[in-house]
Amino acid sequence: MAPSTAAANAKWLKKIKWDEHGLVPVIAQEVATGDVVMFAWMNRDALAKTVELGEAVYWSRSRKKLWHKGEESGHVQKVLEIRLDCDDDVVLLKIEQAGGIACHTGRHSCFFQKFEGDDWHTVEPVLRDPEMIYTNPKK
Template sequence: MTATANAWLKKIQWDEHGLVPVIAQEAASGDILMFAWMNREALARTVELGEAVYWSRSRKKLWHKGEESGHTQKVLEIRLDCDDDVVLLKIEQAGGIACHTGRHSCFFQKFEGEEWHAVEPVLQDPETIYTKTKKTP
């Protein structure tokens, strides 16, 4: 990318770590599926591929959503909030599962009676989702 080709990235208010928070919203249902982070490279790759690519803070590397599970996120629209510091992806979720717990959404816990309760079912056992990436000793 040339300097002019990525000038749009300069509008974003990146945090002190060079990251911006990202919300993934299912376009068809309006459900908020997950929250993640992107750096400049992740957002540029997302635009290039048309699929969500995030920055994994724990692994300290780019993470193409669905690279292990197959549950990719096709990006239909990218929006920036009024303060230029939060990105919203309107996506189409492959397989209907966005969460590594096997649920549709990462926001499956609801606060009720001073406790958190899981209110969305596991659609697929995570063990079966990630078995292809596990290596035997």
């Protein structure tokens, strides 16, 4: 997908070192807790739309389209601050997470598995059954 003309010409977007697919990795960090709740990708249009809306919009690599976080679940991410790392190749979003759930599994964070001993262990509970989230969005 080619970026929109406005996004392609924005000076602030040109500073970012996009990968060979026109994407940049994005970390979503919840301001209230300091938790890293999600990792995703953005293209120029997704980042420009994020700035425009004040809510996180990502690029879905599997669906090959823009994905407004929370469009189905209601768990939108209000963006309070956007930062760029020292190499200009990773974006950090400081966010407020609606509903306290960032992960499609119904957990607070996508990083709910912890390596201990010689295996991965689930260390965060499911806050809401994903079937309830996606059958009855925003409830």
